[in-house]
Amino acid sequence: MPETEIRLGVVGTGYVGLTTGACFAHMGHRVVCGDIDQRKVDLLNDGHIPIVEDGLEQIVNDARGVGRLEFVLGSQAAATDADIVFLCVPTPQGDDGSADLSYIQQAAREIAPILKPGAVVVNKSTVPVGSTVAVERELQRDDVFVVSNPEFLREGTAVRDFLQPDRVVIGSADRGAAEKVAELYDSIDTPIIITDPASAETIKYAANGFLAMKISFVNAVAAMCEAVGADVAAVVDGIGSDTRIGGQFLKPGPGWGGSCFPKDSRALVKIAEEHGYNFSMMKGVIDVNTEQRGRMIDKVAKAVGRHHSNLSGVTVGAMGLTFKAGTDDLRESPAMAIIADLRRAGARVRAFDPTTCGELSPHQESTLDGIELTKELIDVADGADVICVFTEWPEFAKVDLDQVAARAGAGTTVVDMRNLFDPFAVKSAGLGYDGVGRN
Ligand SMILES: NC(=O)c1ccc[n+]([C@@H]2O[C@H](COP(=O)([O-])OP(=O)(O)OC[C@H]3O[C@@H](n4cnc5c(N)ncnc54)[C@H](O)[C@@H]3O)[C@@H](O)[C@H]2O)c1
Numbered sequence: 001m002p003e004t005e006i007r008l009g010v011v012g013t014g015y016v017g018l019t020t021g022a023c024f025a026h027m028g029h030r031v032v033c034g035d036i037d038q039r040k041v042d043l044l045n046d047g048h049i050p051i052v053e054d055g056l057e058q059i060v061n062d063a064r065g066v067g068r069l070e071f072v073l074g075s076q077a078a079a080t081d082a083d084i085v086f087l088c089v090p091t092p093q094g095d096d097g098s099a100d101l102s103y104i105q106q107a108a109r110e111i112a113p114i115l116k117p118g119a120v121v122v123n124k125s126t127v128p129v130g131s132t133v134a135v136e137r138e139l140q141r142d143d144v145f146v147v148s149n150p151e152f153l154r155e156g157t158a159v160r161d162f163l164q165p166d167r168v169v170i171g172s173a174d175r176g177a178a179e180k181v182a183e184l185y186d187s188i189d190t191p192i193i194i195t196d197p198a199s200a201e202t203i204k205y206a207a208n209g210f211l212a213m214k215i216s217f218v219n220a221v222a223a224m225c226e227a228v229g230a231d232v233a234a235v236v237d238g239i240g241s242d243t244r245i246g247g248q249f250l251k252p253g254p255g256w257g258g259s260c261f262p263k264d265s266r267a268l269v270k271i272a273e274e275h276g277y278n279f280s281m282m283k284g285v286i287d288v289n290t291e292q293r294g295r296m297i298d299k300v301a302k303a304v305g306r307h308h309s310n311l312s313g314v315t316v317g318a319m320g321l322t323f324k325a326g327t328d329d330l331r332e333s334p335a336m337a338i339i340a341d342l343r344r345a346g347a348r349v350r351a352f353d354p355t356t357c358g359e360l361s362p363h364q365e366s367t368l369d370g371i372e373l374t375k376e377l378i379d380v381a382d383g384a385d386v387i388c389v390f391t392e393w394p395e396f397a398k399v400d401l402d403q404v405a406a407r408a409g410a411g412t413t414v415v416d417m418r419n420l421f422d423p424f425a426v427k428s429a430g431l432g433y434d435g436v437g438r439n
C-alpha cells in the first residue's frame with residue numbers, strides 16, 4: 001500500500017461517499033468523512049455500516065484500525081486541513097425533472113471559508129453540465145480548484161467497482177489539479193481519462209443513459225418474444241455474443257429503477273432540452289420503462305383473470321422489494337412502484353425482502369403503508385392468489401416450490417419478473433408460471 005501525506009476529505013457518507021472514503025483509505029490515503037446526519041456518523045463511529053454493501057464493512061474496519069479513516073459530523077470538519085475534498089452529496093430529481101443542485105451548492109458554501117489555499121474540490125456527485133463552474137461560483141475562492149470526477153459504481157458491487165473500475169474520468173480546466181486527483185488512483189490499474197469538466201459531466205449521464213437504453217431495448221425485445229413465440233434468453237445469447245453489442249445489461253425484468261437511472265435519464269432529457277436539443281431517443285427509453293411496469297401489472301391481472309384496474313380481494317405475495325439484488329436500497333424500486341399500483345387496484349400485498357426481514361431498517365425511509373412484511377420468504381405464499389418475483393435475490397431460487405404450492409393453494413401463478421425460476425420446476429409443483437419474454 002502506498003503511504004501518502006495527501007489528506008482527503010469526503011463530504012457525504014452515503015453509498016458513494018462511504019465507498020469512496022473507505023476505498024481511498026484502503027488504497028493508503030488518509031481520509032476524513034463527514035456527514036450532516038448525526039445518526040449515520042454515530043453508527044459509523046460505533047463500527048456499524050448503515051447500508052448493505054458487500055465488502056464495505058471489512059475495508060472500513062481495516063482502515064479505521066490503522067487510523068486512516070475517520071468519521072465526523074458536518075462538511076467543515078471533513079474538509080479542514082484536506083488537500084482534496086470530495087463532494088458526494090445527493091442530486092435528487094427536481095420538480096421539473098432536472099437535477100436539484102441545492103445539496104452541492106450548500107456543501108460548497110459550507111466548506112468555502114475553511115478550505116486550505118491550493119485545495120482541490122472534487123465533485124463526485126452526478127451533476128449537469130456546467131456544475132463544475134457553478135461550484136466554483138459558490139466557493140468564491142480563486143485559490144482553490146474544482147474538478148469533476150464522476151463515479152460509476154453500482155450498488156451491491158460498489159467496493160469492487162471502485163477498486164477495479166473500467167476507467168476513471170477526470171474533468172478539469174486545470175491540468176495540475178486533474179493530475180493531483182489522477183495520482184490518487186495510482187495504485188489502480190485502469191485507464192484514466194482526463195478531459196474538460198463539461199465532457200466529464202456528460203460522460204456520466206451518457207453512460208447511465210446508454211445502460212438504461214440497453215435494458216429498455218431488451219425489455220421491448222422480451223415483449224416481442226412473447227408476441228412471436230420466441231425465447232428472450234436465446235435471443236439475448238444470440239445478440240450478446242456479438243462483441244459489438246456485448247452480453248451485459250441485457251437482462252429483461254420489471255424495468256430499471258434505483259437511485260440513479262430514473263433521475264439521471266430524466267435529467268439527461270432536461271439538460272438536452274435546456275440546450276435546445278430534443279433527445280427523443282432518451283424519451284423513448286423512459287417510455288418503454290414505464291410501459292414495462294404496466295406490462296408487469298397486466299401479467300398479475302391476467303394470472304388472476306381480472307382487469308388490471310380491479311384487483312380487489314386479490315392477495316399478492318411479493319418476493320423482494322429492493323430495486324435489484326445485493327442492496328437494501330428502495331429508492332425508485334420497480335417493486336415499490338408496481339406494488340403501489342397493485343394496491344391502488346385493491347390488491348392486498350404481503351412481501352418479503354432479505355434486507356427487511358419483517359421490518360425496515362431506519363435507512364430504508366420509504367412508504368410501505370399497507371404492505372405486510374413477512375419474516376420468512378415462504379410466508380408470502382400463504383393464501384396468495386399470485387406470487388410476484390420482483391428482485392433476483394439468489395436465495396429466492398432455492399425456495400421449496402412444493403411448499404410454496406402447498407401454502408398458496410391450487411391455481412396460484414408465479415409472475416417471475418426476473419426469470420429467476422425454471423418454468424418447468426414451477427409448473428411441476430402445480431403452480432402457474434409467467435416470466436418475461438418466455439413462452
Ligand atoms: N448510489 C449510487 O449507486 C451512485 C453511483 C454513482 C453516483 N451517484 C451519485 O452520487 C451522489 C450521491 O449519491 P448517494 O447514493 O451516495 O446518496 P446518499 O443519499 O446515499 O448519500 C448522500 C449523503 O450526503 C449527506 N449530506 C447531504 N448534505 C450534506 C452536507 N452539506 N454535508 C455533509 N453531508 C451531507 C447525506 O446526509 C447523505 O448521508 C448523487 O449525485 C448520485 O447521483 C450515486
Ligand SMILES: O=c1ccn([C@@H]2O[C@H](COP(=O)(O)OP(=O)(O)O[C@H]3O[C@H](CO)[C@@H](O)[C@H](O)[C@H]3O)[C@@H](O)[C@H]2O)c(=O)[nH]1
Pocket residue numbers: 126151152153154155156208211215248249250251252253254255256257258259260261264323324
Ligand atoms: O441487465 C440488467 C441490468 C440492470 N437492470 C436493472 O437496472 C437497474 C439499475 O441497475 P444497476 O445499474 O446494476 O444499479 P445501480 O446501482 O443503479 O448502478 C447504475 O447507476 C449508478 C449511479 O449513477 C452508476 O454509477 C452505475 O454505473 C450504474 O450501473 C436495476 O433496477 C436493475 O434491476 C436490469 O433490469 N437488467
